[in-house]
Amino acid sequence: MKRPARAALVIVVMLAAAVVAAPALAQATDWSQFQGGAAHPGIAAGPQPGLAEAWTFEGEAGGPGERFGLSAPVIAGGLAIAVGAEEVVAVRMQDGSAAWTAPKGLGPSVPGAVASGDDPTFLYTEGWGDGPPAPAGQASPTASPSPTATPSPTATPSPDAGDAASGPSRLVAVGIDDQEQRWKVDLPDVSRSGVTLLGDLAVVGSNDGTVTAVDVGSGDTAWSTDVGGAVDVAPAAEGDLVVVTTRATVDATTALVGLEVADGGERWRFAPDTGAPFAGPPTIADGSVYAGFADRTVYAVQTGDGSARWSARLNGSAPVSPLVATPSAVLAVDVGTFGSQVYALDPANGRRLWDHPMGVPVFRAAPIVVGDAVVTGGIDGRLRAFDLAGGDLIWFSPLGGPIRALASDGETLVAVGAKPVSVVGYRHDAAAGLVAIESPTAADPGGLALWWAVATIVVGLAAFGLGRLLTRRTPLPMSFPDDEPLPDEEEDA
Amino acid sequence: MSQGPKKRSSNTGKGYRAPAPTRDEPRRGLLGSFLQPRPAVASPMPKGWLSYVRGLGVAFSSPILLGLVPAVVLVEWLVLLAIGSQGPFTFLAGAFQWPGPGTFVDTLVSAAVAPSAGGALAAVFVLLLVRSALLAFVTTVAVERLRTGSSSTWALRRALHVLPVMITANMMGLALYLIGSILGQVLQQIGIGFLLFVGGIAATVYLTAYAPAIAADEEHRMPAAMQRGIRTSRMPASGTLMVAVAYTIAMFAIDLAYLPSAGLRVTPSVTQWAGVIAIGYLNVAVAAMFAFRYLSVASVVPEPAPPQRRR
Numbered sequence: 099m100k101r102p103a104r105a106a107l108v109i110v111v112m113l114a115a116a117v118v119a120a121p122a123l124a125q126a127t128d129w130s131q132f133q134g135g136a137a138h139p140g141i142a143a144g145p146q147p148g149l150a151e152a153w154t155f156e157g158e159a160g161g162p163g164e165r166f167g168l169s170a171p172v173i174a175g176g177l178a179i180a181v182g183a184e185e186v187v188a189v190r191m192q193d194g195s196a197a198w199t200a201p202k203g204l205g206p207s208v209p210g211a212v213a214s215g216d217d218p219t220f221l222y223t224e225g226w227g228d229g230p231p232a233p234a235g236q237a238s239p240t241a242s243p244s245p246t247a248t249p250s251p252t253a254t255p256s257p258d259a260g261d262a263a264s265g266p267s268r269l270v271a272v273g274i275d276d277q278e279q280r281w282k283v284d285l286p287d288v289s290r291s292g293v294t295l296l297g298d299l300a301v302v303g304s305n306d307g308t309v310t311a312v313d314v315g316s317g318d319t320a321w322s323t324d325v326g327g328a329v330d331v332a333p334a335a336e337g338d339l340v341v342v343t344t345r346a347t348v349d350a351t352t353a354l355v356g357l358e359v360a361d362g363g364e365r366w367r368f369a370p371d372t373g374a375p376f377a378g379p380p381t382i383a384d385g386s387v388y389a390g391f392a393d394r395t396v397y398a399v400q401t402g403d404g405s406a407r408w409s410a411r412l413n414g415s416a417p418v419s420p421l422v423a424t425p426s427a428v429l430a431v432d433v434g435t436f437g438s439q440v441y442a443l444d445p446a447n448g449r450r451l452w453d454h455p456m457g458v459p460v461f462r463a464a465p466i467v468v469g470d471a472v473v474t475g476g477i478d479g480r481l482r483a484f485d486l487a488g489g490d491l492i493w494f495s496p497l498g499g500p501i502r503a504l505a506s507d508g509e510t511l512v513a514v515g516a517k518p519v520s521v522v523g524y525r526h527d528a529a530a531g532l533v534a535i536e537s538p539t540a541a542d543p544g545g546l547a548l549w550w551a552v553a554t555i556v557v558g559l560a561a562f563g564l565g566r567l568l569t570r571r572t573p574l575p576m577s578f579p580d581d582e583p584l585p586d587e588e589e590d591a
Numbered sequence: 592m593s594q595g596p597k598k599r600s601s602n603t604g605k606g607y608r609a610p611a612p613t614r615d616e617p618r619r620g621l622l623g624s625f626l627q628p629r630p631a632v633a634s635p636m637p638k639g640w641l642s643y644v645r646g647l648g649v650a651f652s653s654p655i656l657l658g659l660v661p662a663v664v665l666v667e668w669l670v671l672l673a674i675g676s677q678g679p680f681t682f683l684a685g686a687f688q689w690p691g692p693g694t695f696v697d698t699l700v701s702a703a704v705a706p707s708a709g710g711a712l713a714a715v716f717v718l719l720l721v722r723s724a725l726l727a728f729v730t731t732v733a734v735e736r737l738r739t740g741s742s743s744t745w746a747l748r749r750a751l752h753v754l755p756v757m758i759t760a761n762m763m764g765l766a767l768y769l770i771g772s773i774l775g776q777v778l779q780q781i782g783i784g785f786l787l788f789v790g791g792i793a794a795t796v797y798l799t800a801y802a803p804a805i806a807a808d809e810e811h812r813m814p815a816a817m818q819r820g821i822r823t824s825r826m827p828a829s830g831t832l833m834v835a836v837a838y839t840i841a842m843f844a845i846d847l848a849y850l851p852s853a854g855l856r857v858t859p860s861v862t863q864w865a866g867v868i869a870i871g872y873l874n875v876a877v878a879a880m881f882a883f884r885y886l887s888v889a890s891v892v893p894e895p896a897p898p899q900r901r902r
Contacts, residue, residue, distance in 0.1 A: 372707065393707070413677060413703075413855065435703065436679060436854050455677070455855035538856040539677045546858045553864030554661040561872050565651025572648055575740035576883070579635065580890035 129173040129505045131211035133420050133464055136296045136335040137382040140422035140429075142506035146469035147483035147493035148530025149511060153194025157519040160184040161230055166207050167516040169292070170464070170503030172220075174212035175274060178505065178512050178521060181210050181222045183230070186272070189521050191510055200277040205267065206230070209292040209332070209503075211300065213314045218274045221300050221314070223289040225267035269293065269302055269312055281317025285310055291342075296335035296359060303329025309342055311362060323362035326350045331379040332420070334387070335359065339401055341380040341387050352377050354389055354397070356404050366404030370397065383423035384445065390421060396430050396441075398448060410448035413439055419464035422472065427451055427486065429472050431460050440465060440474055440484055452489030454537040456482060463501045468511055475501025475513055481524070491535040495524075634828035635888045639837065646880030649733050650872065655742050656732055660687065660871035663725060664864075672857060676704045680859040681849055684867045686722065687729065687874035689881075690757075690764035691795030691835075692842035693722050698768070699846070719761045726878055727753040727803060733879035734807040737886055755813045756806040760799035767791040789843060796835035797824050804882040808889065823885060823892050831884075838877060845870060 133140040160166050161183030168180040168187060177188045177197050184204055188197040203224035210222030265284040272279050291303035299320060300312045305328045311320040327344035334341045340357040344350070353369035354377070374393040381388045386407055390396045392415055398407040414434025422429040427442035438460040442451040456476055463475035471483040471492060479498025484491055503514040511524040637645070650656050664683050671678075682703065685696025701714035728750040735746045771791025775784035802820030805811060811819060824831040849866065859867075 411675070434855075439855065453677075457854050538854070538858070540857065541672075542858040549859060549861040549864050550661065550665055552861050553868055557865050557868045557872070558657050558661065561651045561869075562654070562657055565648055565653070565657075568644060568648030569652045572645060573740070574649065574652065574736055576645070576737050576886075578737075578886045578889065580886075 127508045128175075128212070128214070129171075129507055130214065131172055131295050132170055132209040132292050132332045132379075133381070133422075133466070134505070136294055138332065138334050138379060138420045139383065140381070140420065140464060141424060141467045142469075142511075143508040144469045145506070145509060145511055145524065145526035147471050147473070148527055148532050149481070149483075149493065149495065149524040150527030150530050151495075152510060152523045152525040154523075155187075155189045155194045155196060155521040157182070157187055157521065159516075159519050161204060166230070167502055167519045168514050168521065169207040170209040171505045171512050171514055171521065172209060172212050173505055173507040173512065174214060175218060177274070178523075179210065179212065179220055179274075180207075180503075180514055180521060182207050182519075186210070186220065186222060186277075187521075188274075191507060191512075191523065194521065194523050198277055200272060202270065203268065204230070206288070206290045208290050211293040211295040212274065213271070213295055213298075213300070217280075219271045219280055219314070220274050221269065221271050221293045221295070223267060223269050223285065223291075223293065223302055225265065225285070225288060227266035227288040227305075267304065269300065269310070271300075271314070271317060283310075283312050283317055283319060286322075290330040292332045294333045294335055294340075296340070299335075299359065301333045301335060301340055303331075303333055303342055305330060307344060307347075309333065309340070309357060309362065311340075311359075321362035323357060323364070325353075325355045325357070325364070327352065331377075334380040334382045334420075336382040336401070339365065339382070341382060341401075343377045343380055343389060345376045346374065352391060354380055354387060354399060354404065356387070356401070368397070368399045368404045368406065370395075370406075370409075379420040381421045381423050384425070386423070386445070388421045388423055388428055390430055390432070394432070396421065396428070396443060396448065398428070398445075408448035410441075410443050410450065412441060413453075419460070419462065422465055422467050424467055424486070429465055429467070431465050431474055433459050433461060438474070438476065440472060440482075440489075442472075442486070442489060452537060453539055454484055454489045454491060455539060461500075463504050463513075466504045466506060466511075468506050473504060473511065475504055477501070479515065481511075481513060489537050489540075491537075492532050493530065494533070634826065634830070635891055636826060636829040636831075637884060637887050639830055639834045642834070642880045642884045643876065645883045646733070646876040646878075649736050649879040649883065650729075650876040653732060653736055653742060656729060656875050657872070659725075659729070660875060661864075661868050663687075664867055664871060667721075668859075671700075671704060674704060677855040677857055679703075679854055680856060680863055681867060684845060684849060684870040686867075687725060687871045687878070688722075688842055689726070689796055689838070689874065689877060690760045690799050691767070691792040692839060692846060693726075694719070694761060694764040694768045694795070695792060695843075696846055697722065697765075715765070719765065720758065723757040723761050724750070724754060727751075727757040729875050729878045730757070730803040730882055731807040733882040734804055734886070737879075737883055738808070749807055753803050753806040756802050756816050759813055759817060760795075760802060763799060764792075764795040767795045789839060792843070793832075793835045793839040796839055797832055800824055800831055800835065800881045801885040803878075804885040805889075807882070808886065818895065819892060820885075822895070823888065826888065826892065829888070834880075834884075842874075 166183035168182050171178040171180040176191050179188045186200045186202055190197050205224035205226050210220055213219045266287055267285040267289045269283045271281050285304050286308045287304040287306035289302050289304045294301045298314045300314050303309050307324050307326050310322045313320050325344050327347045329342045331343050338359045342355050344353050346352040351369045352374045353367050355367050356365040358365055372393040374391040377389050377391040385401050386398045388398050394412050396410045412432040414432030428445050430441045431438050437457040439453050439455045441453045458476040458478045460474050460476050465472050465474045470486050473483045475481050477500040481495040483493040499515045499517045501513050502516045505512045513522045682700045685693055697715050697718040701711040705711035705714045731746040731750045731753050732742050771788040775788035778784045801823040802817045805819050806816040
């Protein structure tokens with residue numbers, strides 16, 4: 099009888115340990131690349147709104163004119179890592195303190211990716227070709243070597259940063275533990291796509307339309323393929339498929355292109371002939387690829403052959419940020435004349451489930467799902483959380499500087515801000531007030547009729563009273579100079 | 592039952608002729624016409640504010656016009672909702688705006704509701720036709736009330752005669768809007784782009800102010816009504832340019848400041864309804880004002896110069 103008792107005790111202890119550890123395990127997950135994974139799911143277990151600011155890391159703008167901020171962050175190993183124009187910044191998720199800063203060659207602030215393993219590495223792109231876009235009235239500066247290293251709390255030697263002579267752009271891998279360069283690969287043109295990791299393969303797009311896949315372990319180029327238009331948003335990948343979005347060119351329309359992971363061969367191309375000049379990054383989920391195009395339309399296509407499943411019109415221009423595809427809704431944020439609007443579309447047919455206008459634009463920050471809410475970050479610096487099921491606004495933060503990107507490890511939501519450049523951590527706070535604000539686009543026929551009737555009666559009566567007053571002074575009909583009979587009329591009489 | 596105003600042929604007043612310059616008149620420089628004191632010219636055209644007060648009286652004492660505005664706003668909003676639009680609702684403040692400012696609002700609304708550039712162009716024409724029909728009816732009712740003091744079904748029938756003139760006026764507005772936009776873009780560098788853009792809109796108001804009232808009151812074909820309307824605007828000291836500029840600036844301020852204020856919203860608030868209806872009333876009064884001003888000078892509008900004989 100001893101053995102069963104001991105076994106039962108062990109089981110009880112293990113269950114107890116599991117119960118205690120489960121929340122921590124569920125909450126602490128990596129967000130190791132843009133939108134949390136190669137397919138860009140954009141979904142984290144938490145933190146559930148309401149949220150409260152837990153910490154703030156204050157960064158510095160970089161690049162010519164110091165006008166370039168930080169990219170969307172990735173989260174791994176307790177660090178949030180973001181790419182600036184001239185440096186890579188790592189912030190501790192625990193308290194927002196700087197873990198390290200590593201200089202890099204001048205280049206666009208686009209997200210990198212963390213390749214975990216025995217020697218975890220961070221991959222990013224650098225290089226700006228002839229230089230970044232100049233502010234109005236200034237000539238574009240030429241590419242310059244990396245500036246001197248920014249003092250870092252845990253100062254480490256820089257990798258071979260700023261080797262501008264080796265080409266217009268490079269994919270670089272550095273060790274997360276020592277920030278030493280592991281390898282560097284030349285790219286054919288400036289890369290703004292960020293890095294997508296699928297297993298041991300890092301995939302990046304370039305402005306000349308080239309998609310390059312590099313082996314993460316060795317730094318060898320696995321394949322390179324030309325898809326036509328510029329690939330300047332993050333590729334998505336899942337299984338044996340890489341999907342990229344190409345910009346329209348003189349002789350090609352904006353397209354989603356499916357590539358074989360094995361050799362980069364083109365599997366399919368979806369190119370709606372609607373004149374859309376560009377499209378947002380693709381998202382892959384449940385056998386479908388979703389992307390928003392600049393023709394105000396979200397398209398869903400089959401991963402197998404790229405055939406169209408459905409399309410859904412939005413009010414505003416294309417979602418420049420990736421969509422989030424949950425089992426119950428495909429979430430998109432557009433950029434319209436009257437601010438941005440968040441939409442929930444039915445994954446089966448694209449029917450609009452709900453939408454909620456925000457009144458301010460959301461330019462860069464891709465929406466992410468945390469728990470039961472979808473969170474967006476506007477240029478007014480306000481985080482807004484919407485109920486995933488019904489679209490009600492359930493929480494919002496105070497105003498601040500424009501929000502550029504969001505990420506979450508399940509426990510802490512990280513928002514990258516611009517002006518001032520910052521990384522802010524938010525955690526769940528039961529004391530943070532929740533609200534329940536219904537979307538102004540929700541129909542209310544009774545209210546519509548009532549307010550119309552009230553306004554009509556009030557304004558109509560006021561106008562009629564004024565009209566009576568005026569016509570009492572100047573009665574109708576009025577007399578005009580030509581009221582007398584005309585000569586020919588007199589003769590007729 | 593009223594039979595509407597008497598149908599008139601063109602008036603028999605003498606044509607206006609500028610006085611011949613005398614020999615001893617000093618030669619004018621480039622800015623001579625601006626800098627020299629203007630001769631006092633007596634004009635039968637009522638002053639701008641007086642005209643507008645008369646227009647308010649005509650429009651606001653008409654239950655038909657007072658009922659038309661909220662009914663049209665409600666129907667247009669329901670139609671926009673039915674085709675998937677979510678606003679801004681305050682765009683409907685442009686429903687009764689005169690060609691020029693109204694054309695500008697048409698382009699805003701079409702861009703907001705249409706899925707493509709082709710669709711937006713089609714939407715502009717649909718909105719243009721709807722606004723033409725509404726303003727043709729409003730102008731005809733105003734003319735009938737000014738002439739007879741009441742409204743009848745004559746106005747409805749007569750509005751069909753006015754409709755081609757109103758459509759032409761709106762088409763002219765669209766053309767000037769496009770020209771103003773293009774020139775505005777081209778000349779933006781030297782800082783007069785916006786001025787040209789607004790100038791194009793004001794020019795539409797100036798050129799089209801009286802033609803619909805002429806078509807409602809007199810038996811003219813569309814081209815003749817348009818030409819007579821322009822001659823009316825160009826009468827010395829008519830003040831039509833000032834009226835057109837003042838109206839354009841006022842409407843432009845509303846279009847830019849008030850129209851987007853509602854944001855995207857399906858159920859407008861009571862204040863938004865009230866604002867849009869009130870702006871609609873004020874625009875109906877503007878149409879009545881133009882009718883009043885024309886009828887005040889109809890007998891002295893210069894006739895076109897006779898065509899010169901070939902030698």
